[in-house]
Amino acid sequence: MKGRERKIIQYVILIGILLLGGYAVGKTLFVSDDDKPKIGGRPPSFENVADIEGNLHSLDDYKGKPVVINFWGSFCPPCVAEMPAIDRQYLKYRDQGLVVLAINLSEDDITVRDFLKRFDLHYTILRDKNRMIEKKYALRSYPTTFFISRDGRIQDIKVGGMTEEDIEQRILKLMEA
Amino acid sequence: MAALFENTKCECGHQNPPDTTLCESCGKPLGEEALSNRPLEMRYDGVARRSQKANPNLIDRIWNFFSSVKVAVVLIVITLIGAMLGTIYPQENTFINFDPAYYEENYGLAGKIYYALGLSHTYESWWFITLLVMIGASLVICSLDRVLPLYRALNKQQIRKHLQFLTRQRVTYAADLEGGDEEWTRKLAEQLRKKRFRVAAEQTALLAEKNRFSRWGPYINHIGLIIFLLAVLARAIPGWQLDEYVAVREGEAVPIPETNYYVKNIDFEVEYYSDDEMPDRLKGTMRPKRFETKAELYVCEANCGSTALEPVLRKVKTHDILVNDPLEYKGLKLYQFDYDTTPRLKAVRPVLMDLKSGESYGPFELSILEPESEYELGPYRLKLITRFLDFTVNASGEPANLSSQPNAPAFLFLIQGPDLPAEGETFFYFPIQTDRERFGQDLINGEMAERFDIRVTDMANVEFAGDVSYLNVRVDRALPFVFVGAFISLIGLVMGFYWQHRRVWLRIDDGRLTLGAHTNKNWYGLRAEVAAALRRAGLDVDPKSLDNGGKKE
Numbered sequence: 001m002k003g004r005e006r007k008i009i010q011y012v013i014l015i016g017i018l019l020l021g022g023y024a025v026g027k028t029l030f031v032s033d034d035d036k037p038k039i040g041g042r043p044p045s046f047e048n049v050a051d052i053e054g055n056l057h058s059l060d061d062y063k064g065k066p067v068v069i070n071f072w073g074s075f076c077p078p079c080v081a082e083m084p085a086i087d088r089q090y091l092k093y094r095d096q097g098l099v100v101l102a103i104n105l106s107e108d109d110i111t112v113r114d115f116l117k118r119f120d121l122h123y124t125i126l127r128d129k130n131r132m133i134e135k136k137y138a139l140r141s142y143p144t145t146f147f148i149s150r151d152g153r154i155q156d157i158k159v160g161g162m163t164e165e166d167i168e169q170r171i172l173k174l175m176e177a
Numbered sequence: 178m179a180a181l182f183e184n185t186k187c188e189c190g191h192q193n194p195p196d197t198t199l200c201e202s203c204g205k206p207l208g209e210e211a212l213s214n215r216p217l218e219m220r221y222d223g224v225a226r227r228s229q230k231a232n233p234n235l236i237d238r239i240w241n242f243f244s245s246v247k248v249a250v251v252l253i254v255i256t257l258i259g260a261m262l263g264t265i266y267p268q269e270n271t272f273i274n275f276d277p278a279y280y281e282e283n284y285g286l287a288g289k290i291y292y293a294l295g296l297s298h299t300y301e302s303w304w305f306i307t308l309l310v311m312i313g314a315s316l317v318i319c320s321l322d323r324v325l326p327l328y329r330a331l332n333k334q335q336i337r338k339h340l341q342f343l344t345r346q347r348v349t350y351a352a353d354l355e356g357g358d359e360e361w362t363r364k365l366a367e368q369l370r371k372k373r374f375r376v377a378a379e380q381t382a383l384l385a386e387k388n389r390f391s392r393w394g395p396y397i398n399h400i401g402l403i404i405f406l407l408a409v410l411a412r413a414i415p416g417w418q419l420d421e422y423v424a425v426r427e428g429e430a431v432p433i434p435e436t437n438y439y440v441k442n443i444d445f446e447v448e449y450y451s452d453d454e455m456p457d458r459l460k461g462t463m464r465p466k467r468f469e470t471k472a473e474l475y476v477c478e479a480n481c482g483s484t485a486l487e488p489v490l491r492k493v494k495t496h497d498i499l500v501n502d503p504l505e506y507k508g509l510k511l512y513q514f515d516y517d518t519t520p521r522l523k524a525v526r527p528v529l530m531d532l533k534s535g536e537s538y539g540p541f542e543l544s545i546l547e548p549e550s551e552y553e554l555g556p557y558r559l560k561l562i563t564r565f566l567d568f569t570v571n572a573s574g575e576p577a578n579l580s581s582q583p584n585a586p587a588f589l590f591l592i593q594g595p596d597l598p599a600e601g602e603t604f605f606y607f608p609i610q611t612d613r614e615r616f617g618q619d620l621i622n623g624e625m626a627e628r629f630d631i632r633v634t635d636m637a638n639v640e641f642a643g644d645v646s647y648l649n650v651r652v653d654r655a656l657p658f659v660f661v662g663a664f665i666s667l668i669g670l671v672m673g674f675y676w677q678h679r680r681v682w683l684r685i686d687d688g689r690l691t692l693g694a695h696t697n698k699n700w701y702g703l704r705a706e707v708a709a710a711l712r713r714a715g716l717d718v719d720p721k722s723l724d725n726g727g728k729k730e
Binding site: 023046049075108130 | 236276301306310311321413431482486548563565567572581
């Protein structure tokens with residue numbers, strides 16, 4: 001029958017438009033936010049990043065642990081200012097599983113080595129290169145610190161320096177989750 | 178049932194679909210069209226739109242919504258207004274490094290609102306894409322609903338039309354004939370054929386038609402537009418579009434974002450206009466004439482994007498990139514975009530001078546980024562304590578870095594040797610002369626400044642890092658489809674613009690000739706053509722007298 005044929009064509013066209021259009025509109029709604037890390041989302045992964053001794057670390061190595069990812073540079077005074085406090089808090093909570101990964105902002109070997117000589121830091125310092133990790137984390141200013149809870153989700157993002165009190169409160173909240 | 182009330186059967190016996198305004202067979206005006214005496218509404222030959230039904234369900238209603246030209250016009254107007262909003266301030270994607278604070282800083286509150294509303298990325302916003310999708314749906318459905326009935330109507334046209342159909346055309350003529358009806362029909366048919374009409378004739382009726390294909394112009398245009406729209410939407414498919422910028426220093430290879438490629442800058446050259454090539458007001462300025470990057474493209478095979486391991490690269494293409502002559506490889510294009518020739522120190526070869534004795538030791542190779550930890554110079558030993566890349570004195574009075582870039586390198590050495598304390602004396606060295614003065618090297622070094630100096634004796638002992646070339650990396654797999662769509666659309670427009678569909682109907686009833694003619698534009702041309710044919714067949718007619726009035730009510 002002609003009417004039935006027409007109906008089928010109508011349905012096919014409408015479904016086609018819905019699928020194509022839905023895909024196009026859906027992309028604008030979800031994808032643009034997807035690549036930027038946000039609270040409640042998953043942190044961008046990184047693999048085989050060297051620490052000061054040259055050992056390689058991947059974010060996946062710390063699955064199931066509360067992780068603090070802190071981006072810092074020797075050229076950034078507020079980054080430097082909060083480092084001793086982060087270290088004290090790390091020593092306090094590391095027995096409970098706390099991991100601190102402090103990612104240097106793609107500075108060169110000598111700068112990082114000489115800078116760290118002035119401090120006695122116990123947490124892991126990782127070396128970014130060509131701003132690759134920094135870009136993945138869509139950093140806009142320094143320091144920026146990500147708090148990742150045991151379930152692998154970003155619990156909090158702090159842009160700017162923190163006081164020791166502030167750091168401890170955030171770590172406690174992270175340990176509870 | 179509404180269908181029962183509406184008698185859709187024409188007196189000629191043809192059963193028409195509801196909403197038909199002119200009988201599909203004989204052309205007799207139906208419904209409201211029958212009540213007036215004005216020229217007929219000939220759009221789509223009076224056939225009903227395909228989807229018009231007596232009892233529409235939800236799907237029919239959606240279909241009918243998109244089938245409406247009014248709706249299409251409204252959608253287009255809204256889209257145009259939306260597109261205009263996107264042109265008020267620069268869009269986010271025009272910045273290499275986008276900073277959301279830009280809008281408020283430059284445009285104040287209006288900028289803040291603009292950004293908050295998401296107008297800073299109008300053309301990627303959900304509502305704009307939704308509008309495009311709706312226009313696409315409207316294009317498909319509007320066209321389909323009209324082109325199929327029109328095709329059917331034009332494909333099986335009745336030659337002998339209803340009298341009213343002829344007399345209510347915008348071009349019409351009636352006269353009493355002397356002589357044979359059939360012979361006269363043949364005579365006019367011949368004249369019309371000479372004017373390249375295709376003529377179908379019965380004994381005393383004829384239908385002459387030319388350039389029917391121009392009626393398909395709008396639909397071909399729409400097919401082109403649909404391809405165009407689909408191609409634009411296809412840019413959302415991962416890997417179909419990329420627009421990034423990379424900065425590559427001579428001798429370095431950098432990864433291209435979102436791809437598996439690395440690009441290496443082998444050599445960058447810039448040539449400037451000489452003064453006699455430039456107008457007076459530009460003389461003495463540096464105007465680039467030609468800049469070129471000798472580039473190599475690599476594909477990464479292992480350790481890609483690793484911060485610690487060396488990537489394994491395989492060379493796939495070499496090209497000298499000039500403005501408008503990009504490196505192309507499998508849809509990836511690298512365009513010359515900008516350059517930076519600001520000199521940046523790579524290494525210096527200074528000597529250590531003993532100012533007291535006038536002796537100098539060296540020169541020694543001092544790399545800015547990778548200096549040695551110790552240098553033996555005659556009786557002296559230089560130990561590198563630390564090095565700063567962008568020297569500054571911070572708030573607590575300590576030396577520090579201002580950034581991670583080597584803008585103001587500084588070296589702190591420990592000098593050991595004769596007449597010096599066993600543990601040595603510290604000595605600050607700024608390789609850049611202006612830094613040396615700016616930070617007061619001699620002041621910092623105190624007494625040591627009177628005994629020693631580290632200095633470069635010859636410009637040949639200064640090595641600069643290569644120039645930076647900025648490349649724009651583009652992938653646009655949708656572009657060929659955009660062009661195909663645009664080309665098809667153009668063909669459709671030409672078909673519709675430069676040709677007109679002209680038809681002439683004639684019937685002779687017992688010596689009474691009735692003629693009607695229709696075109697979609699250039700009525701003047703049609704009247705002249707009809708009048709000329711009539712004149713040749715023996716009826717002297719003024720073309721103007723054929724005018725039955727138009728739609729100028």
